[in-house]
Amino acid sequence: MIRELVKGLGTTLRYMFKRPVTVQYPEVKRPVRERFRGRHELKRFANGQERCIGCALCAAACPADAILVIPAENDPANPRSPGERYAAVYEINMLRCIFCGYCEDACPTNAIVLEHQYELSFYDRRAAIYTKEMLLVPPDKGHGEPPPILQQLNRQPSPPAKIDL
Amino acid sequence: MSDVTLTIDGVQVTVPAGTNIVDAARQAGIAIPVFCYHPRLKPVGMCRMCLVQVGTPKVDPATRQPVLDANGQPVIAMMPKLQTACTTPVSPGMVVKTTTEEVRFAQRGILEFLLTSHPLDCPVCDKGGECPLQNLTMGWGPAVSRFDYNDKVHFEKPVKLGDLIYLDRERCILCGRCVRFQDEIADDPVLGFDNRGRNWMIISKSDPPFNSKFSGNTTDICPVGALTSSDFRFKARVWELQSKPVVCTLCPVGCNLTLDMRHDRLMRVMPRENAAVNDIWICDKGRYGHRFIEAPDRLTTPLVRRNGKLVPVSWDEALEVVADQLTLIRARHGGQALAGLAGPQLSNEDLYLFQKLLRELGSENIDTGIGGPAALPPDEIGGWLAPGPNTDLSKLGSGTVVLVIGADPEEEAPLYMLRLRGIAQRGGKLVVAGLRPTKLERSATQVVRYRPEGELAFVQGLLKAALEHSSRTATLERLAGWKELRAALERVSLNNLATACGLTVDGLNQLAKDFLTASQSLIVYGWEARSAGPALTEALAALMLLSGRTGTANNGIIALLPGGNSRGAIEMGVRPDAGPGYTPRKQRGLDANGIWDAAREGKVRAIWLAGVDPAAKLPVARAALEAAEFVIVQDLFLTASAEYADVVLPTASVAEREGTYTNAERRVQRSRQACAPVGESRPDWQIVAAVAQALAMVPIGGGRNGPIPVTTEAWSYMVAADVGNEIAAQVPGYAGITYAALAATGTGGSWGRQFDDAIYYDGTSYTNTEGVGLVLPALASKGTVNLTFTGKVTRFADERPMLLLEQVLAYDGDRHLRGSKLQSLIPRGYAAISADDAAKLNIHSGDRVRLISAAGEMVIPARVLADVPNGIILLPAGLADVMAAEIETGPRTRVNLAKVVTE
Amino acid sequence: MGLTEHIVMRELDIPDISDFAVYRRHGGWEAYRYALTEKTPADIVQMVKDSGLRGRGGAGFPTGVKWGFLPKGVYPRYLLCNCDESEPGTFNNHQIIDKNPHQLIEGVALSAYAIEANVAYIYMRGEFAAAARTLERAIAQAYEAGFLGKNILGTGFDLDIYVHRGAGAYICGEETALMESLEGKIGQPRLKPPFPAVAGLYGKPTIINNVETLANVPRIVEKGVAWYRSHGTEKSPGTKCFSLSGHVNRPGNYELPFGVPLRELIESPEYGGGMKGGRPVKIIIPGGASAPWLTADHLDIPLDYESLAAAGSMLGSGGVIVLNDTVSAPYVAYKMDEFFKHESCGKCTPCREGTHWLVRTLHRMVEEGHATAADIDTLHSIYRQMAGNCFCLLGESAVMPIKSALQLFPHEFEALVKRSSSRNGHQIPLIVRH
Secondary structure, three states, X not given: OHHHHHHHHHHHHHHHOOOXXXXXXXXXXXXXXXXXXXXXXXXXXXXXXXXXXXXXXXXXXXXXXXXXXXXXXXXXXXXXXXXXXXXXXEEEEOOOOOOOOHHHHHOOOOOEEEOOOOOOOOOOHHHHEEOHHHHEOOHHHOOOOOOHHHHOOOEEOOOOOXXXX | OOEEEEEEOOEEEEEEOOOEHHHHHHHOOOOOOOOOOOOOOOOOOOOOOOEEEEEEEOEOOOOOOEOEOOOOOEOEEEOOOOEEOOOOEOOOOOXXXXXXXXXXXXXXXXXXXXXXXXXXXXXXXXXXXXXXXXXXXXXXXXXXXXXXXXXXXXXXXXXXXXXXXXXXXOOOOOOOHHHHHHXXXXXXXXXXXXXXXXXXXXXXXXXXXXXXXXXXXXXXXXXXOOEEEOOOOOOOOHXXXXXXEEEOOOOOXXXXXXXXXXXXXXXXXXXXOEOOOOEOOOOHHHHHOOHHHHOOOEOOOOEEEEOOEEEEOOHHHHHHHHHXXXXXXXXXXXXXXXXXXXXXXXXXXXXXXXXXXXXXXXXXXXXXXXXXOOOOOOOOXXXXXXXXXXXXXXXXXXXXXXXXXXXXXXXXXXXXXXXXHHHHHOOOEEEEEEOOOOHHHHHOOEEEEOOOOOHHHHHHHHHHHHHHHOOOOHHHHOOEOHHHHHHHHHHOOHHHHHHHHOOOXXXXXXXXXXXXXXXXXXXXXXXXXXXXXXXXXXXXXHHHHHHOOOOOEOOEEEEOOOOOOHHHHHXXXXXXXXXXXHEEOOOOOOOHHHHHHHHHOOOXXXXXXXXXXXXXXXXXXXXXXXXXXXXXXXXXXXXXXXXXXXXXXXXXXXXXXXXXXXXXOOEEEEEOOOOOOOOOOEOHHHHHHHHHHHHHHOOOOOHHHOOOOOOXXXXXXXXXXXXXXXXXXXXXXXXXXXXXXXXXXXXXXOOOOOOOOOOOOOOOOEOOOOOOOEEOOOOHHHOOOOOEOOOOOOOOOOOOOEEEEEOOOOXXXXXXXXXXXXXXXXXXXXXXXXXXXXXXXXXOOXXXXXXXXXXXXXXXXXXXXXXXXXXXXXXXXXXXXXOHHHOOOOOEEEEEEEEOOOO | OOOOOOOOOOOOOOOOOOOHHHHHHOOOOHHHHHHHHHOOHHHHHHXXXXXXXXXXXXXXXXXXXXXXXXXXXXXXXXXXXXEOOOOOOOOHHHHHHHHOHHHHHHHHHHHHHHHOOOEEEEEEOOOOHHHHHHHHHHHHHHHHOOOOEEEEOOOOEEEEEEEEEXXXXXXXXXXXXXXHHHOOOOOOOOOOOOOOOXXXXXXXXXXXXXXXXXXXXXXXXXXXXXXXXXXXXXXXXXXXXXXXXXXXXXXXXXXXXXXXXXXXXXXXXXXXXXXXXHOOEEEEEEOEOXXXXXXXXXXXXXXXXXXXXXXXXXXXXXXXXXXEOOOOHHHHHHHHHHHHHHHOOOOOHHHHHHXXXXXXXXXXXXXXXXXXXXXXXXXHHHHHHHOOOOOOXXXXXXXXXXXXXXXXXXXXHHHHHHHHHHOOOOOOOOOOOO
């Protein structure tokens, strides 16, 4: 009887000197792995343009149908993204999202990235829909150059639609 | 033609002689990839994608017999080079190999070549997802490109080809489909090529650029994203779209459409294959003109006038007001004090219930359209003598005579131009007769240009000549007025008639003989012919009856009437003189013009306008609506007439409801609901039924005019099919045309949409699985033709030198075109005059001219056109800023023309 | 084995032979007069058939047989004379017209009579402005003399000859592209069949022959079949005008009977006069830029259709380009393909894209000095993807320089790669990653 008691208390005693496995969340936040898939971010290029070109391949890849993309045509004088197309509306329903990362895989411009933020809680369902403004990183946080495919370098002049023949 | 048997990849297949290898392989279920080949266009063999190995049996030159090998099998001599399957016709015993290493290498090579100058911007390209270049690359192409991206040719883009189409020259693979479509099918050769080599490119040769009413079809058949529609640019990805089958109500062709919806919003309009109606094409009006569905100014709630202002109310309130007022007016003044006008774009269900309710209330004052000086009586001939069941113009060719009289199909019913042109291209005889040149003339085998007002002489001349060749007058003898017509014909000589119209006697004789002896003969007439007066169309009807083939397939008269369902409106009895199915009414009601007069005199006190806007065009209607005690306007928009309305009821558009429509050939087609109605709007038939229900609930009796004969039970239609079934049961001629029967006509379709069949890329036209419609059994075939020859011609108030003709335009002031890309193509009001007349009065295009008739005068900018005959003024009355009613004295008007001189 | 009598380039030394009177004095227009007055069209066709005259434009198809393809009883017919001569290295037509236009006009008129055409067109390359004026002047003289026009020499035969100048596109030397161009359309080849003899210009039966071919006809009629066949070889009778150019001492046009060895053309003091500076022969292109190359090993090949075909090349238009050992084979291939790329009409994919790709790759290898071993494989595969798959022969021709260069001088391409790698030439990534 005593033996068992001592043995049990011994275990308690042993653990008193070990580092606790729990953390004092939310005061202390546990770091996540590099490949952790948390809240999405929409990235930018170094020049501040949005990486997202509104192709909606993420929405097509999404197994939970959590993403809505409504594209629109860029104003050539003041483009939001390289190329002709940009996402006018980009929404992710975080209640639907299963954080599988397929959107990241599907993205041709590495615009959508699942980052490390995981504190996603809402008081109502509408708040669970993250809009483009919430998802986009600030303009000074861009990286990389747009791919040549979207830059259209060395364009030859193209005759106008109407040619005086 | 005889059949040919050949072997493709070891599969024996028998096809008609003249078939090319691509189509033959298709029949055997073998895929040969193509880019430039399109089954509706002549093969050119430019893209070289369809290269295959072809061999033919070796023939001994001495004996002309096939050489046999040891096993008795013919020795096959394979051609030294690969052949393009699209340009090589099949021959007996031919052997085709499509999967050998050599063929694979060549096809992979071609795809690699195509991709070297393609920008590969699929993620931003609108074609992505339904792109044959994508599909064929997945199936036949190389996995990686060895081409250096920096060596690609880049062009500035996009290039705007007109307001409707954008061109991306980088994506273009130069297959020439668009150029060939415009040349061969649309007869608008406005596209072409410029430059050469890698800089070879598509250009538009017209001013304004890409000036064609069929331009949108090029985006369908473009095998890459080079031609994109401005209407769908960057709007959605194609895999997100839900395709809903509807019928176009913008003209009497009744093209089958697919509305591509995403989240209940209209993204784009696409053709739905129906060989007998629109094949795989639609006109730009149908493609771009459906933006009214989501116009921001659509009515969303019922409105009732309170203290002089229209205020939103609930349906119950609005219906109560309508029921109370109608009951009251009927009780006080009788059923004849009620009147109703319905628009020709409403469905058969709407129109049927509309007239049914008014007639149950005791009113015969029912009409289609808005009246006005140019209004014509309902066209019965196009109904009685319409082509019979199984009519399919796409099958007609050699042996067919088509007589097009006084019609401009390109403007009145654009798809008919393509179909009639197709008949001529396949060897049929297309006679185009008219006062002025039309685009269809360019495809005609014979053009008849009679002198102004010579058309009646022309048609009577034809009839007189036909009478000499045909003795099938039995049906005619039974018809009222025939004796008088015949006597009149006997009084004039063919010579005089020929002189009057400007033709020769031989010419008339030959034409009449051709018409009677053809294996199929069709007559198509339009506004210009009808405006000459009933005598003209009656003579055409007699001519058709003389052929003795009326009521059979591909024989008959096609009348091009304004609006999408005018034939349906006539057949549903939305007319003052006859009920559904051309059954005459004992008592004749007032037509639209009669209603306006009666309203001003206080005889008609309640006017119900369903889908018509008379106030926008007719001063007389404004006065009448002002005078009327109670006006109901039932429309998509707050129209000009709504200003006079006491109650405004919002209706659902064609996309938001089910319905059936009867086209110019009397083909009934079913349209489905594509999205939820906007706001609280309801389909017209539901509104009419709800009004009937409300009437039945009105507590007061009918007064001295008897109780309201409407019961809740009789008007309890739950779905459109209930009304459809009643039409099938009640309307003569519509027996069996139930919703189920219409849906059952759906075909698997030979025209695979991308998703169905990635290889056979014919365009993005959709397979028709929702029904191709049914042609009604001909009324005439029973020998009970009930026509009267009135011999009436359009009379003029007085004699003036110039003849004013209304011109129908496809892009006019139709309120359905609002919000569409077509807005910029709608011209400002003008009066078109000939160059000679203009020179006489020193008028130049843009000068303001004054038109003076017995009825009044108007000032309008002139447009000098080379192809208007002298003495004729064309007035596009459909344009919003042309108030033709101010000067018109009838369907045609004689006017003086003067130049307005401003200091 | 000199030629005693010139057939095609006859009387070139006579002063003012371009004048009608001078030409007539030297027996010109006599064959035409004789044919019109004493022979039927069928006789002339038979004569040409018997003479074994072969088309000099490049393919070497028997002319008489071609004339026989015309469908019976279908009129009008057209005769087209192809004087587009835009094959690099070929310049004999130009000289014939410049010096002796009446010989060609007589040939055209005779041939038109033979095929019963009342209208003939001479399609001139756009750049031949002076020659076109000479020709027009000569045609005017012939009209004046009553040899052209209505009811010629009272025989009831009508003939009008028109000269049309193209806009200088190589592709317009292709017979169907020539017809498109003549009809006022963009110069691009048509789909065959139907062949021109059945449906050619304006959809009517049309015979199209090269200048040199037609220039042969008067002599055949005048001197007879047997005389004609005494020149040249059994299968290639007559003479051929070779345009010799490149690193030889005496470049120029030389008329030789078929079957003369290549060496004689290059080395005989009468003709080429040997290589410049005595350097060795490296590349011989015997039939204009579109012919496969030969090397010094082939110097003893007789110049006729069959022998050259057996050696893997072709006689083509007779433009012999001789290059010495100072030239780089990849560079020659690059320059020639640049020409074909520039002249590709763009109608079919392999030619349009293939030539572009070839030139871009060769440009990088030759001009920029960045070559990789993979580039050589790419070049091999591009020409294989093009060969045999093009709409017309331009694409097939474009393959020849690079194919020959790769086959005959592979080590030179390898040397380019070595040079490039020793300079640490950059590697252009195919896919740009981020």
